[in-house]
Amino acid sequence: xxxxxxxxxxxxxxxxxxxxxxxxxxxxxxxxxxxxxxxxxxxxxxxxxxxxxxxxxxxxxxxxxxxxxxxxxxxxxxxxxxxxxxxxxxxxxxxxxxxxxxxxxxxxxxxxxxx
Amino acid sequence: xxxxxxxxxxxxxxxxxxxxxxxxxxxxxxxxxxxxxxxxxxxxxxxxxxxxxxxxxxxxxxxxxxxxxxxxxxxxxxxxxxxxxxxxxxxxxxxxxxxxxxxxxxx
Numbered sequence: 001x002x003x004x005x006x007x008x009x010x011x012x013x014x015x016x017x018x019x020x021x022x023x024x025x026x027x028x029x030x031x032x033x034x035x036x037x038x039x040x041x042x043x044x045x046x047x048x049x050x051x052x053x054x055x056x057x058x059x060x061x062x063x064x065x066x067x068x069x070x071x072x073x074x075x076x077x078x079x080x081x082x083x084x085x086x087x088x089x090x091x092x093x094x095x096x097x098x099x100x101x102x103x104x105x106x107x108x109x110x111x112x113x114x115x
Numbered sequence: 116x117x118x119x120x121x122x123x124x125x126x127x128x129x130x131x132x133x134x135x136x137x138x139x140x141x142x143x144x145x146x147x148x149x150x151x152x153x154x155x156x157x158x159x160x161x162x163x164x165x166x167x168x169x170x171x172x173x174x175x176x177x178x179x180x181x182x183x184x185x186x187x188x189x190x191x192x193x194x195x196x197x198x199x200x201x202x203x204x205x206x207x208x209x210x211x212x213x214x215x216x217x218x219x220x221x222x
Contacts, residue, residue, distance in 0.1 A: 033209065033210070035212075041214065042202070042212045042213060042214035042215060043159065043202070043212040044212075045209045045210060045211065048208075048209055056208060056209060058209075059209075089156075091158055091159070093210075102147070103149065103161050103164065104161075104210060105161070106158035106159050106160070107158060108157070108158050109157075109158050111156075
């Protein structure tokens, strides 16, 4: 049973470009979560999605960030017009059931570097 | 007050030592509690869930005190491979992570 897959593992973007991060949940998991970890900081919740629905986006910055989890294909976290402060590790997690009551399993992360 | 607070660390201990991590949380409505482990530049991995009755998994023991909003993790007979950052995680609707406490086990 493959774990949570994320790609790319490393992504370098220049300021002003767009970054697209992909996440495929574990087989049988329909709940996806995105987290951001800034250097020397803890993980911060960004958004929680089920297929075709955003359930909780209370941790998403108001501008430039968006997320989707289409009926087919991976979940996508999109960052438009990246700035240096967006440099971080972005982790995706999945769980079989939602509402935060269940363990979440993390992917290896995408390390975004904005130059 | 931070939502989840942990000992700042790092903890430097010799192999074989017993080490305890403490964690407090602010949301009394929190439903679930976990300890995760994160190795340098890797993803967090679930170490164990924490139950009110306390639970043990080999050398690891976790305790939860809901009245005090306090969680602990005890590691007995530390191994070199236990060196990592230990994350206290509390769940209400989503997971809230503490900043973590780094453990360094030396020979």
